[in-house]
Amino acid sequence: MSFDEALAYFQSNDHFLISTHESPDADGLGAQYALCRGLTALGKQAVALNSDAYSAKYSFIDPQDLIQTIGQCGDSLPWLASAHLVLLDTNDIHYAGQVAAFALAHKLPVFIIDHHELEASREISGYAVMEASSCCELIFELLKALGIEMQLDMAKALFAGIVYDTGSFSYSKTRAGTFQAAMEMVTLGVQPEQVHAALYESSSIQALLLKKNVLSTLELHRDNSIAIQTMTQETLIQSGASYIDAEDLINIPLQTKSVAVSILFKETDAKQIRCSLRAKGQINVAAIAQTFGGGGHKNAAGFKSTLPLADLKSKMLSLLQRLF
């Protein structure tokens, strides 16, 4: 669907449920908040509704407390029969959790706005721009074209989503339009420093202790080109952190020039091991993950295994040798 068709869609409908994927992130939430505010300003009925509550650290994105869970709202809407579901930051309704079941039960037409890769063979109903940095960048352009006056709270929410999804303007999809949008947001009064503090200086002390303890397990192999870190169940419990706090630790070794592959083994409570792999440049770790029954992209993949850690590690290392 073209940009103009997407505009026509919002102009010609009046009742919107706006949602994003489960475990919503700053891009989904920022887009959701700003779109909800914008459509309401246009005189439309719009409600932002997710399958689960967002993490407390994202509350700065939703200063008017607009984003509800399906349990809080849902069936009570008087205009539900004529509502459309706008799904943001995912191209698959199955990632919307209970919202998917709700949409199905009420036969709501679904309209997707997304920027993720989509197989050429798949068609979605909605507006997808794979080259866009973030869903927030797309929503910014749509709101402008709809003639909606951007308020500071909306700009701040959208800026947060762009920063989050571009690694602060560093990932490959960061394009001229991304900087253009950021420029306009800052002109409206958004303070980059404030948004960064809210996004990145609010992690828990437990996450810091986890970083300390997991980094202390760092091993280097094959002339320092392979880095391995291990998070045992004991480490996780001792630090008091949650499993999700381990997410970024795999990226630390990749800041090193010689490290081409970074691996993180995480023991889950079921004595299963989850393994994440990240690679730089031309190295393809998806094939390795597939060997263990997992999957992913060339530079980011993962799998689960019930092999003992030592066996898993030696099997992994011998497979990795072939990649170089």
Added chain:
Amino acid sequence: MSFDEALAYFQSNDHFLISTHESPDADGLGAQYALCRGLTALGKQAVALNSDAYSAKYSFIDPQDLIQTIGQCGDSLPWLASAHLVLLDTNDIHYAGQVAAFALAHKLPVFIIDHHELEASREISGYAVMEASSCCELIFELLKALGIEMQLDMAKALFAGIVYDTGSFSYSKTRAGTFQAAMEMVTLGVQPEQVHAALYESSSIQALLLKKNVLSTLELHRDNSIAIQTMTQETLIQSGASYIDAEDLINIPLQTKSVAVSILFKETDAKQIRCSLRAKGQINVAAIAQTFGGGGHKNAAGFKSTLPLADLKSKMLSLLQRLF
């Protein structure tokens, strides 16, 4: 001096030595490279010349190998008698090392382009904009106004400087003009991902080992609001890293919401201890550094001491209690 006066300066002179501060960083080097390229394109004579060689990791900023050390060049320039020294990214000639002595010996007029704070009482000869994110942002605007066609290598050098000096568009001086400049650079073909990889994925394996070992010394005090890390001389030697690799480690604890002050004790080879302090928000660590004979800004300060580490730490902790 106004922007127009700065333009007139470059239009009315013909021979330029272009330099930056000692231990040059990406902002100084990017500005130096692009200005040298730009003035040469205008038909001027321009040579980029520093007191010391830049770190190998910055060589991507200078693909034409234009930036020399004063030992390589200096006295041999035929037009030295009519040369001006343009000093970038510092407002004090004393930070230019041997270039300062050289300028004095040859009685070169000095013209400063900078964006650092300047006491109101001090006057410099040159163009200083304290609100600018970086020296590279200023050079970008000047080159455009001089009618110089921006080539990709120049844009890439300037983009690197902006990314470096703004913490990737996150520090408080990141303004609309910063994003405007970035947008134009990306339109010219700069790839943010590539610049980030060159700046931030090229640290040494020794620096990674140092991070692991220093982070393992992390202590938390006063309800997790004070973080202390210690780098002994032994840790430094064991990791094989250089002293400068310790620079960023102090920032890790500040990503935690509860940590308001982060301290790093570094043992130097002279059995002296260098202490760095960083703070968030309203906490002023400069006063503490002054107590120990050091100095700095409200949120970033430091000092040297010959006290034993244990004594220093307990004295520091009791002083810190008063700040909260």
